[in-house]
Amino acid sequence: MQTNAIVSFSSLAGMAVARAMTYRTIVRVGILAALLVMALIITTQATVLADKGASAKPKATATPSTTTAQAPTNSVDQGAGERAEPEHAPTRAEEEAFIKESQNPIGNVAILPFQNNWNYAAGPSKTTVWNMNIQPVVPFMLSPKANLIERVITPVVNLTPLLQSQDCFALGITVSSPPCGAELGIGNIQLQTFYAPKTNPNGFIWGVGPMFSFPTVSKHLGTQQFGGGIDAVGLVMPGHWVTGMLVTQRWYIAGPSSAAENTLNQLQAQPFINFNFGKGWALSEAPLITANWNEPGNQKWTVPIGLQVGNTNTWLKLPMAYQLAYYGNIVRPQFAPYGLIRFNWAILWPVKRGY
Template sequence: MAKAAQNPVAAMISVPFQNNTNFNVGPEEETQNILNIQPVIPFSLNENWNLITRTIIPVISQPRFAPGQDRENGIGDVQFSAFLSPVQPTSGGWIWGAGPIAQLDTSSDDRLGAQRWGLGPSVVFLRPTGAWVYGALINNVFDVGGDDDRDDINQMLIQPFVNYNFPDKPGRYLTFAPIVTVNWEADSGDKWTVPLGGGIGQIIKWGKTPVNLQASAYYNVESPENGADWQMRLQLQFMFPK
């Protein structure tokens, strides 16, 4: 069950609630909080292929970026991904999925989103081997419309992940899953956000429902001006295996 939770294209319904608290954000060095609600719903296309859909709904508490400005709370831009993934791994044991990612102009305030629509490719690949699960998720979103007065979107996300599952402690694991982002439209010194860190997770059961609990922390060794210094990530994931 832990390895299924670590597989972004597992053919299993799950609902993760991932809370990211970013510290020292903006010129006022205040705290930003982003709760990502990320339902994953798989569809069986035939005996060889699955379609795995993932929606990310960000609930944001945005700090002020100027004196006299208030904190803004609301919904950010929703992202939707659809991965076409083979039912069986490759002969080398690799699991993969590929498809589009769409960014929707859904923010409840102009400070919480890009005010533009986006589209691009997304791919994930991973390999479970023994106690380890390792791989990466990569996507790039380009703007395809919206408010022409707002900045263009050309942003890449790279999330490598390495998990070690303790053989003698079922459901417990160590995780390394930093979210690296690159804003290709930004100035040269402000393009990259590169976190380093890690955390620990445990699968438990609430009644008959498996639940994945995870806590981790990441320090940004590279970040744009007014970006966070470090991040605390807490996750609660409900899993509904067949």
């Protein structure tokens, strides 16, 4: 009897675990695992490149590279009786080239950014909604003539109550969830892929590929639909400038669709202009313009305008970038935020590319 009870308990526990592991949970776990793998790849590539760069130094004084900007590398352990060689300090030109390359969405720099956004005056109660986008970018060299760039965007959202308590009472809403309660969770995770052929760094640089969005959200933090589409980027980098545009279009593939939630059909266009003053400082404009094609005309577009200032320097032997920005929505749907304040912090690693 005791053995049967144990077996029955184990079976019930297994059924409970199986029910808990819903499709959405499996997708969340899988994508979070992919993020960890990408972080491991970034760290591994950075370590390998640093070791190669250090071991490739000649015994005489190293000559700075004129084609690829190099970040500072750690010293290599020397054998007994050998004298440690001084590290090659990057020149001002190399540092400025590396900073410009980090502003290229498909550049030869692996990036781990943490983008914090405070969206103010959202909803009928004009509340502030915070979200953080964790969006690692990793370039992989397919061949000497082409690269594959993977970008994963994971939004962490803290949705505060969008309605006042008296409004919720008047509407007969008693649940403590949005729009009358708070919720913290993960939004729709996106995977963006770019095929980037070898180009002249002083000419037109471009990349194109598929993108996907996953129903990794809780009930109120995004759409329950699985989407896919195309992304493309084009830019030029003359002198102190880095300017171009990143465009994505995604459509509905699978998932629930009803009158309350239209099928996914969304365009995002992000023109970007960076001017580098030197010594790591830059002034930028990179508004994220959105169009929900299924919405009526006056609810379709969100068009922000603003400005951001940034600095790139080295801390703990790692290049890091910081940005502070403000954007106001000059065109927006009803109840959309009036604008946002953004603070972005990113860790940078140089990665060898095909050009």
